[in-house]
Amino acid sequence: MSQVHRADDSGLKRSVASPETSAVEGGEYTFEDVSVVMGTYNEEAAVGTVIADIDRVTDGRAEVVCVDGSSDRTPEIAREHGARVIEQEPQGYGVAVRAALLAPERPVVVTTDCDDTYPMERLPEFLAGINAGYDVVSGDRLYHGADAMPATNRLGNAAFAWLASALMGERVHDTTTGMRAYRREVVESIEWTENTGLSAELLIRSLMRGYAVREMPIEYRERAGETKLDPFSGGAAIAKSILRAGIEERLR
Ligand SMILES: Nc1nc2c(ncn2[C@@H]2O[C@H](COP(=O)(O)OP(=O)(O)OP(=O)(O)O)[C@@H](O)[C@H]2O)c(=O)[nH]1
Numbered sequence: 001m002s003q004v005h006r007a008d009d010s011g012l013k014r015s016v017a018s019p020e021t022s023a024v025e026g027g028e029y030t031f032e033d034v035s036v037v038m039g040t041y042n043e044e045a046a047v048g049t050v051i052a053d054i055d056r057v058t059d060g061r062a063e064v065v066c067v068d069g070s071s072d073r074t075p076e077i078a079r080e081h082g083a084r085v086i087e088q089e090p091q092g093y094g095v096a097v098r099a100a101l102l103a104p105e106r107p108v109v110v111t112t113d114c115d116d117t118y119p120m121e122r123l124p125e126f127l128a129g130i131n132a133g134y135d136v137v138s139g140d141r142l143y144h145g146a147d148a149m150p151a152t153n154r155l156g157n158a159a160f161a162w163l164a165s166a167l168m169g170e171r172v173h174d175t176t177t178g179m180r181a182y183r184r185e186v187v188e189s190i191e192w193t194e195n196t197g198l199s200a201e202l203l204i205r206s207l208m209r210g211y212a213v214r215e216m217p218i219e220y221r222e223r224a225g226e227t228k229l230d231p232f233s234g235g236a237a238i239a240k241s242i243l244r245a246g247i248e249e250r251l252r
């Protein structure tokens, strides 16, 4: 059976049950085992800050991978900050993030957006969740209210979480978050089909295949630079992805 646990700020306290697999064989993962990956598309206003934050928090030990489709200085800045940059024609969020998820060889993969919205200072807690035996640790932006999020997005994200929960029979709170940690085996064992809706698909298919998922409340900051998502066409695409992934997983 799949399980979703939602932690409060004190980390792992509010879990309702432990995952079936606990602890990591051969000891705990450290940041040497972690790749932080992202799609980057004209993010020169944020990319330096995001990578510097990751380096500071992980003591330079996490690998950073950017799948980049930019026409600005984003890839140069990323390389100057020590990231591995994979060039890709811009084809949408999910195409970039899928390539980014599958690029690393390290056993723990963390996704983020390259727009300075997500709290890199919480990386140690995401890693602790994986070390506690969770397969997926998912940042829940709505728990603290996500005041920095435009109101339409906030409403849309609450509706997506409701729709996904109804389809799965499990309450989830933020299906479209960009910040998650995965055991690499999870992302490699499932075939991903969605583009704008990839984030929701990643949560839904993992959960419905019985992987242990924890939602971790996170702060969410205002974006640096321009959004790459049209809220209306993007929202419709995400709703379709939720329906498709939820129904396909039910019928599996
Ligand atoms: N390589 C690549 N990256 C992309 C593409 N589309 C989006 N991204 C990146 O994916 C991440 C998510 O895009 P955002 O524009 O932040 O989308 P969002 O988080 O839904 O929207 P905001 O709330 O405005 O941040 C960002 O780091 C983008 O640069 C693309 O076509 N190619």
Ligand SMILES: [Mg+2]
Pocket: 113, 114, 115, 117, 178, 223
């Ligand atoms: Mg974003």
